[in-house]
Amino acid sequence: MSSQCRSLSTGAAHVSHNHSLWTRATVAVVGATVFTYQYNKNNAIVITDCEALPVHGIPGTNKERTFLAVKPDGVQRGLVGDIIARFEKRGYKLVGLKMVWPTLEMAQEHYADLSSKGFYPGLCKFFSSGPIVCMCWEGKDIIKQGRQMLGETQPLKSLPGSIRGDYSIDLGRNICHGSDCPEAAEAELKMWFPEGVNDWTKTVDVHVYE
Ligand code: RTP
Ligand code: MG
DSSP states (O other): OOHHHHHHHHHHTTSOOOGGGOOSSEEEEETTEEEEEEEOTTSOEEEEEEEOOOTTBOTTSTTBEEEEEEOHHHHHTTOHHHHHHHHHHHTOEEEEEEEEOOOHHHHHHHTGGGTTSTTHHHHHHHHTSSOEEEEEEESTTHHHHHHHHHOOSSGGGSOBTBHHHHHOOSGGGOOEEEOOSHHHHHHHHHHHOTTOOOOOOOGGGGGTOO
16 A cells, blocks of 8 residues: 555544444545545445545645746746745745756647747747746646746737736746646646646635635
8 A cells, every 4th residue: 555545544434333334345435535445344444445545636626726937038037936925925836946957859748839939949949949947836727827827929029017917928938837738738738747746735725714
């Protein structure tokens, strides 16, 4: 049993203990985690299998996740801390964080949906020109809210208060990236965090969510 599964044994205690539901193996959901359990001879719950939260979380819930990145220009300009702070202060949960210097191939894969565009080669060259900071953020409506906090693709159309509106001018130097839909978030998080992220419990969430 993995450590992630072991940590769920606490959660299992919260499953309502209805003996009329007694079966040899029962599937239950605690929070967002699906697991299978059965009772042992002492009537204690024993988890027999569990499925950790997928790296992309669960869209449409408080465990929705997105991939955000500080691009090479944002790293060079010393904006990593500011960008992280904005999401932290809003109440979102950081579950994945690392610096990566993308190869050209990684940049091409990341922006594959734009491969037919004339700006694609330059975009990929710039995205692989230095380290980026990869982040996985979690919380209610994070995919859409993350994009709003980034601002418009075109910095000159971005409202002051957004990251791009506060810190950038030119289209090809717009500081940050954010997944634009659940499908993109899933693909990007699988690509940039193949090792997974951290399913930690943020105790202050009781003061963030009602
Ligand atoms: P991102 O993927 O980086 O978060 O940006 P986005 O969704 O706001 O915009 P997207 O259409 O995905 O474009 C990716 C990046 O390509 C550059 N771009 N250049 N020259 C052009 O017409 C053009 N259009 C887009 C931008 O740097 C944009 O962020
Ligand atoms: Mg995009």
